[in-house]
Amino acid sequence: MSNIKYEKTADGVRLLCVNTGKFKTNFINIDLFVPLGEYLPAQYVLSTLLAHTSRDYPTFKSFNSKLESLYGASFESAIENYGDNVRLSFSLELPDDRFALYGETFSEQAVDFLTDILLRPLCDGEKFDENVSKREIRFTLEDLEAKKNDKRAYALSRLKQLMCSGEKYGIDSERLENEVKALTPEKLFEAYKNLLSTAQIAVTACGTLSEKMLREKMTAFAEKIENRNALELTSQFVTKADEIRYFDETMKMMNQAKLVIGFRSGMKNNTDNYYAYRIMTDIFGGGPYSRLFTNVREKMSLCYYCSARLVRQKGIIFVQSGIEKENYKKAVDEIFNQLNIIKNGDFTDEELEASKRALADAYRGVEDSPMGVCSYFASQCFAENAVSGEEEAQAFLRVTRDDVINCARKVTADSVYLLSGEENDE
């Protein structure tokens, strides 16, 4: 699948169609990217509002009945940070036409359904439907409030907010909730118009859908949007932390304390030594062969999980673990110690090879499901040329011991965050 490239069909609209008869499913994904900004609260609501109703299917029942009649098509939407930007995704997965029970074709219809969701939402040209807006604002608020139910994810989001408070990336969750509460059907509509006109749009499809049909439909789709002016996306990379900041918060009725440490990797942009940084992070806390797993978990029995992850779009490394509160210092010291070992080059060639092999092996398999193909390539939609899983694997295999040590030496700890149960709780 080499020489794969997103084709520009219109200003700020990219299309990639991976044609293959390998699967029983067709998958199509539309990503909208915009800089993080004032419309964020409305974008949270839009990510579900647009995915629950449309002008043609104004109720849950009619909307989902349509999906059921398309042979149980799965329709998903999501919103997530993409560095200092936001990514809204709308995707549709459905069986290939060859599985139709009555000889009909339905996948072209499904593509129309997907574009109509974005172009023909439930609004009157000035505002969204009053009741639907109210209901969707409630869903968004409940969803934001329920983030604290998942302690592991909540601790991570608190650290992100505290560590990146001076960057767009450090979203203030309380402010976000308050702004969602203040939204109106009119404001939602304004945000919707703004989203369509300013987003960088990437359409990725995999399966037997005809490329010609998709190109025509996506060109027509872009033409129907008024005032297209796609904004450039940028992300701030803070390459170094001057000192370590410590944060300690509590929550009621919590059994296990959650530890999160945020490091500045030293990456200057999302391609700066990326492969070496990934390998370094993997030796540190990737698979069960990693330093954090074998030492913090296996040798010291301090936790069930302790792992490290690199956020490519921000150049940040997060380490997460669940521990007993009294082991806090022991765990933090050991995590820093393991990083220092890598900085000093005191890791074995076997460790380096294990990480290279594991990452190369995983990337060689990314093109083995329709969703895998789409999400893998969508992550490269802004690259000049997309890289295949095999090419990515080769890049990992070229990383050397010196590359790893050089990257590790640029890593600085920024923030250490602990979330634990209140005193007197278990």
Add this chain to the structure above:
Amino acid sequence: MNNNTVKEIKNELLNDSYYEIDHKSGLKIFVYPKENYSSAYAIFGTKYGSTDNCFKVGENGKYISVPEGIAHFLEHKLFESEERGAFERYAETGASANAYTSFDKTCYLFSCTGNFSASLEVLLDFVTSPYFTVETVKKEQGIIGQEIKMTNDEPGWASLFTLLKAMYKNHPVSIDIAGTVDSIGEISAELLYDCYNAFYNLNNMALVAAGNVNVDEVLAVADKILKSAEEKKIERKFEEEPLEVVSRYAEKHLDVARPLFAIGYKEDVSGGRRTLKQSTESEIMLDIIAGKTSALYEKMLDAGLINTLFNAEYFEGLGYGAHIFSGESENPEEVRRYIDEEILRLQTNGIDKDEFERIKKKHYGKFVMGFDDVDAVANYLINDYFNGDGLFDGLKVLESITADDINRRLRESVNVDNSSMSVIKAE
């Protein structure tokens, strides 16, 4: 048996086939090759899970009772050996490995794109080579203790087990799969060997390989590593479970944003394990009662009673069965009233035929879509085999189901007077 027997099982519609092999060691092996795939996935499992807490082996054996959470503990411990642990060995092949324990099975798996045979050798070897000592058991108690504490903080998990405890008086399904910090403290190397020797017999196990694999390479590794095992009869003992739920309501306190609820309608399972047809009927039935296209779902959303996390599932295994509705609500009692009413209405009036046909079409599509992913295919295969079904059987079963079947199932398996509700809320 001196030879391996290989049988091909085809499906015309999917244009796929897989091989069912009776290996001379006594192990059942399935190989599902997928053309043009780079990835391979293998799963090696035993029909042994958290509910197998009291059992005997052989006609003359004695029943033994073991501590809660021991099947899961055993899963963790098998990764270790006297010399090099499984993870260390996988690090040399590049495979990504894992394992899980459920109510009725324990499975060890890996996925890879290269070195498949070498990884399969690691898998078959470490699962068939137990090594437990006093020291390694003690070390694991710390790690699993943290895993238990982690799940105790998860409201969804707490909600399910609070519900199961309210529904089941004696059945071990209400026990947390990992056990408790106290119960795992009672686990010893000797008990681990007892459980291992009873359930990790190749005749009680299965191996599945899917994706970029073929029969010959799987058999070459199996022939090399596996030693013939004598079939042993395992008998599980469950205390008799009353038909009625233990209590109508139970609650637990955790710091959650809004209450989580789970409502379970306990089924009379005195007739034994449910068939694939009954389970499929239940899934269609739940879509009709409370799925995204049901009147009930939209009514509860509009009334502000639920949000889109609301979900319904059929929960079934040896000696237990329940239709469970779960979600978040400020007013769980009202949700329960709405669901009860809708069930009674449908039991009286019957289901809508058009709706039934549309939902059936959806299930057909979902079934077809399930065959693209090698992980999913391998897990379906092992699951279906342990349940006594074939992988492709679901399609024929689905075709055969009628609206009358759903109406009958709804009347026979759901009794609104025999339900429990669990609520997780802040104090």
